[in-house]
Amino acid sequence: MDKSLAPNAEDSSHSGASIALPRRVFPFLALCLAATPAAAIDKAETQDLMVQCAACHGADGIAREADVPDLAGQHDVYLYNQLKNFKSGKRPHKEMRYLGRHMSDEEMQAIAEYYASLPRN
Numbered sequence: 001m002d003k004s005l006a007p008n009a010e011d012s013s014h015s016g017a018s019i020a021l022p023r024r025v026f027p028f029l030a031l032c033l034a035a036t037p038a039a040a041i042d043k044a045e046t047q048d049l050m051v052q053c054a055a056c057h058g059a060d061g062i063a064r065e066a067d068v069p070d071l072a073g074q075h076d077v078y079l080y081n082q083l084k085n086f087k088s089g090k091r092p093h094k095e096m097r098y099l100g101r102h103m104s105d106e107e108m109q110a111i112a113e114y115y116a117s118l119p120r121n
């Protein structure tokens with residue numbers, strides 16, 4: 001039998017490279033998966049990102065914790081600039097910098113526009 005045709009048993013090494021989010025985010029992820037607003041953004045990768053955002057900023061852009069800012073109804077240019085600043089480190093914040101590193105310019109733009117379009121409540 002040709003061994004090269006067998007399923008690769010070492011495939012699990014791939015998942016080892018996946019991102020390690022701060023622990024406290026995980027319990028929220030499952031909840032937010034169902035609640036994440038999907039309509040405005042159709043790229044799967046961007047939606048994956050936004051599930052993470054929702055863990056802290058709320059699926060509706062309204063944060064549930066006092067130390068996390070609301071994103072809903074903010075100006076899109078402002079949001080976009082903040083994301084860029086987090087990514088570059090100009091605005092220092094551990095979690096946001098980490099997430100920023102995984103965002104392309106396009107994704108930051110799309111996410112900023114999406115949150116800007118949500119009602120402030």
Ligand code: HEC
Nearest residue numbers: 049052053055056067068069079082083093095096099111
């Ligand atoms: C672990 C919790 C956490 C996650 C996950 C998270 N954020 Fe944040 N975010 C914060 C906190 C806390 C701040 C406030 C940072 C500060 O004090 O400067 C913030 C700030 C921001 C700001 C600036 C808002 C303002 O009013 O200045 C934006 C924009 C933002 N986050 C977008 C996102 C996006 C987009 C995602 C998903 C890719 C995300 N965040 C994921 C916790 C989080």
